[in-house]
Amino acid sequence: MPDVVLSPWLATVLFVLACLAGHRYRRVWKEEGPRWQLWVFGLTAALCLLIVGLVPLTTN
Known part of the structure; x- marks a missing residue:
């Protein structure tokens, strides 16, 4: 299975989306x-x- 990682900007976008969806x-x-x-x-x-x-974040 290939390594699945999130970039920091994508993790931030997903977190903000989760906050907005939770508020709604x-x-x-x-x-x-x-x-x-x-x-x-x-x-x-x-x-x-x-x-x-x-999902782990990239460390680059």
């Missing part, structure tokens, strides 16, 4: 919005944080 998730949850939006924003935030947390 909380807003939809508080407003009791459509359930499908909870799934979309929740899964987006979770996936981004898992990628940033589990």
Whole structure:
């Protein structure tokens, strides 16, 4: 399996995307919005944080 690594700028973009999706998730949850939006924003935030947390960064 080839080495999978994230560049620092991509990790930053994913982290910011996770923060924005988490914020939107909380807003939809508080407003009791459509359930499908909870799934979309929740899964987006979770996936981004898992990628940033589990895939190593390059050290160049």
